[in-house]
Amino acid sequence: MAVFVGGSLGAGARHALSFIVADDIFAVFLCNAAASAILAVSLEAERYVHPHLRRFVAAGLCGGLSTFATFSKDNIFALQGGQYDIFAINILGSFIVCMGMFILINRIAAAYKKCKRKFEKTEAGR
Amino acid sequence: MNVLASFLLVMSAGGFAALIRSWLSDKFDRQEAFPFGTFMANMLACLGIGMIIAASRRFGLSEMFVVIVSAGFCATLSTFSSLAFQLSVFFIKRHFKLFFAYFFATLLGGLVLFYIGLGAI
Numbered sequence: 230m231a232v233f234v235g236g237s238l239g240a241g242a243r244h245a246l247s248f249i250v251a252d253d254i255f256a257v258f259l260c261n262a263a264a265s266a267i268l269a270v271s272l273e274a275e276r277y278v279h280p281h282l283r284r285f286v287a288a289g290l291c292g293g294l295s296t297f298a299t300f301s302k303d304n305i306f307a308l309q310g311g312q313y314d315i316f317a318i319n320i321l322g323s324f325i326v327c328m329g330m331f332i333l334i335n336r337i338a339a340a341y342k343k344c345k346r347k348f349e350k351t352e353a354g355r
Numbered sequence: 356m357n358v359l360a361s362f363l364l365v366m367s368a369g370g371f372a373a374l375i376r377s378w379l380s381d382k383f384d385r386q387e388a389f390p391f392g393t394f395m396a397n398m399l400a401c402l403g404i405g406m407i408i409a410a411s412r413r414f415g416l417s418e419m420f421v422v423i424v425s426a427g428f429c430a431t432l433s434t435f436s437s438l439a440f441q442l443s444v445f446f447i448k449r450h451f452k453l454f455f456a457y458f459f460a461t462l463l464g465g466l467v468l469f470y471i472g473l474g475a476i
Contacts, residue, residue: 236373237366240431244365247426264436272440287437288377293369295435298400299426301465302408305473320462327439332447 231281235289239264243294254303254315257296258323264295265327269334295327361419368427372400376432387450389457390441393434394464400433401465405472413476 243260250256268291275283300323307316376396383392407424410416438461445454 232373232377233370236431237370240369241362241366244426261435265439268436289373291436292376292434293373293431296430297397297433297435298404298429301401301469302404305466305469328443331440331443
């Protein structure tokens, strides 16, 4: 149920964004980047969150908001239209930014946890 | 009314697609291994979106129906966020063979299957 609701909301948000953002390819990029950021944060907060909420966000919301099928469609149409620059930029940009979200947020969370541990040690030592 | 109806139908289709993708992932994705569940969901979605576009061109389907199937069902059946997460895990853990295999299989497979879908109808 959580996945169904999350998926619906994610799909709805993506559909809404397609009306708001003029360029279709950029709209898909924004959806994928946002979904990756949200998923990355939710994975770092996994321990503090109820499993249903986790599935709602990960499989539901982020899965619904992001799309690989529309991404592939855009790439083929770009190729067929001779827009090789858009083809290359869309692929490289999407993968680098989306993967980058996970790596960046993982690094930030790790640094935060390290600082927190150091602070707690100092406080305990007093 | 039309816009509201399209949203509700896209969202409903999306909900079902998310359930299917989630089931495929639970059943076939394994940690530290090629995520066959997510891969299948993505490949089926690419094929599907190609076919609905081809069907729309061939049979002149209603725009609403095409949007529900493509943006609602197929786009939600596929996922980029899980794909990017899985790839980043392989990359961080230095499973480079898995990383490149999954990356190229998904990227090329998606392009090829969409193209096949376009030509299938």
